[in-house]
Amino acid sequence: MPIETPEGYRALDEASLPAFLATLPEIRDRLGGAATDWRVSEVGDGNLNLVFIVEGKAGDVCCKQALPYVRLVGDSWPLPLERAFFEYRATTIQARHVAGLVPEILHYDPALYLIVMERLSPHIIMRRGMIDAVVYPAFVDHLVEYSAKSLYFTSDLALPAAEKKPLMATFAGNTALCKITEDLIFTDPYRIAPLNRWTSPELDEVAAAIRSDGELKRAVSVLKYKFLCHGEALLHGDLHTGSIMVTQTDTRVIDPEFAFFGPMGFDVGKLIGNLLLSYFSQAGHENAPGERDDYRQWTLETIERFWNGFERRFVELWTQNRTGDAFPPDLFEAGESGEAGLRALGQAQHAFMRGLFEDAVGYAGTSMIRRILGLAHNIDLELIEDQGRRADCERRTLSLAVDLIKQAKQIPSIEAVTAKAETLQATTGTVSTG
């Protein structure tokens, strides 16, 4: 039975898209020439949507249209078209603060649930580059800026509640996409679930151990609880290396269709977790052991520079833009209390960032486990053809992930995280978890 869609909606294809775009003067001019000459190709390699590149005489655009179901699975798994609206809204809000780090939106069609945006070229998905061990020197500074600003400026530190709450209410409508995260990241990998898969039989034992680790499931459930109700800031909601397009000098964060108001550590942690997953996957892509030592080193340095940069930048934004209702400036000024007020601000910031770090470390762990034991895997690991080698990489990843989730409160710094990764990478033989 086909899924019912609202009036005015139809899934576009290579044939029907140009006629629609030709009705939009700005887009028509940008493409140039006759609509019949525009070249259209569907390039969506994600799990959910249609993505078209349209090239004309004068220029090009990218069109992303939501389908009423999960593309990866088919129409047995319906998914609200409104996710296109949330992506559009989130990008628009973020663009106020990080315009050069997200794609420019050229048009949004609410009936077709279609976003027309600039085509990013010659950018590639960062994950693909990392599989080929390509260094991206600009990436870390860009992601520091993107994360710090997109989170800070939508938090209660920057926004008065009267501005933040209506936004939060809007994004509360993105329930279905949040539910995917709730199920696939925080629940299924920790129980027997029909959608789970893993490298079998190699990982059967570790998968079972994870499913019966009470302490782990408790810690994961605390992270899930925060994901459900801790509306700190507008999150990207799916910030991993597959949602980032890069060149050597440019970086764009795409696809915020999972956007909602949630815990800031989720965005930050998901990115760190995906970088760690890439780190452990490198051994599966080496032609000779040690071949990618330098790249591994770069990855760990990138993780350290990302967190440390994020922390520094976020605190800097906080100190400079105290425009929200939280931590009222009046209470943290020199004045009646002398320097004590300013000292108290510094201490408040320190404690706040420590809490964010612990959240991020935990969320990093959950984002690693779901890619190995859950439904949606990553090509970082999937492209490793030798099953035994892949399982070795995955075992190391799981081992660190479990440790991060359980030990988040005890881990003193990001350098302690990368040190753990390095130690695990150096371990030969079977790696245990727990």
Add this chain to the structure above:
Amino acid sequence: MPIETPEGYRALDEASLPAFLATLPEIRDRLGGAATDWRVSEVGDGNLNLVFIVEGKAGDVCCKQALPYVRLVGDSWPLPLERAFFEYRATTIQARHVAGLVPEILHYDPALYLIVMERLSPHIIMRRGMIDAVVYPAFVDHLVEYSAKSLYFTSDLALPAAEKKPLMATFAGNTALCKITEDLIFTDPYRIAPLNRWTSPELDEVAAAIRSDGELKRAVSVLKYKFLCHGEALLHGDLHTGSIMVTQTDTRVIDPEFAFFGPMGFDVGKLIGNLLLSYFSQAGHENAPGERDDYRQWTLETIERFWNGFERRFVELWTQNRTGDAFPPDLFEAGESGEAGLRALGQAQHAFMRGLFEDAVGYAGTSMIRRILGLAHNIDLELIEDQGRRADCERRTLSLAVDLIKQAKQIPSIEAVTAKAETLQATTGTVSTG
């Protein structure tokens, strides 16, 4: 300049109310006889609204209508009429779980922002009874039930996100009322603010000390931050002894116009804080020192029984009604993992309740300070005519409040809270804070 109100709204009075009620068949029948014979009296003694008691031949009702401004201050302080809608919605939602502990709503008029509800008689506001040292034996069990159920059943532990998020989005509209709490509880008492007042000169020094206590302001700001973004459950939002009507055998929680999705510890802590405030106020109402020792004892026992009962009941509801998306039952069952799953649930509940306790202890402290140094004071203390005696009571209250806020994480149990109160009460001479 009068405040503009939506079409169809007019503030009712004794003369115009009966004609309106006569248009509602159910209400007309309940009151009985001719509308012209109904006796109407305006009895609103709160800070915000009109409250009418209407008595007819056959029965009576209570009508509560929102004014477009803060009644206590006048039309210089506008306040959205929609708070009546939020009170109506919150009461309706709570009534599903604690029907006998809230007033029955008979009618809601969205144009007049008017709630018609059962008249509670011979109930009185609990605060007034406590000032007269009246023991309410049924109160604690009723409030345990009210708090545990109203919070549990609107949390992510009981509600799937798809049901909770739309509710949360609705109540996100109650921004203006939340803002009152944010300003008057979490901000103004800790800075020089035109609306602040306190017993002066007696408390001048302690008020200044609180305004310059960086550690305290930091802890209060963390509580404010949680109030702003931690949407755990539908709160009453103003749960103190002035929002509770009692007889010896019946208890009703009224006035949830501050309702929104916030941290559960806020409701629980506000109630505890107001009981502690009553405790310290008793010395100001004694004819001879020690006269009210028994009542003080009852108050502390009530506080202990309230928290311990709440904790036990909440955990019981959790164990029996695992219908929400948080802490998925699959992850905490005996099964693959044997008893470990159930043990993990117990540990999760323990840690969760500990966090809730710490929040509640902190919020209790903030709710005490705001009644002594902020705008809105309580008659518990205000009715103490002797300024010196009042200041002594207030100083003890402040001293405990500061301690609770700063030490929340170190306080092992509710008995440790009441022990601190008892020690302070026994202190003679000037009590210091800090």
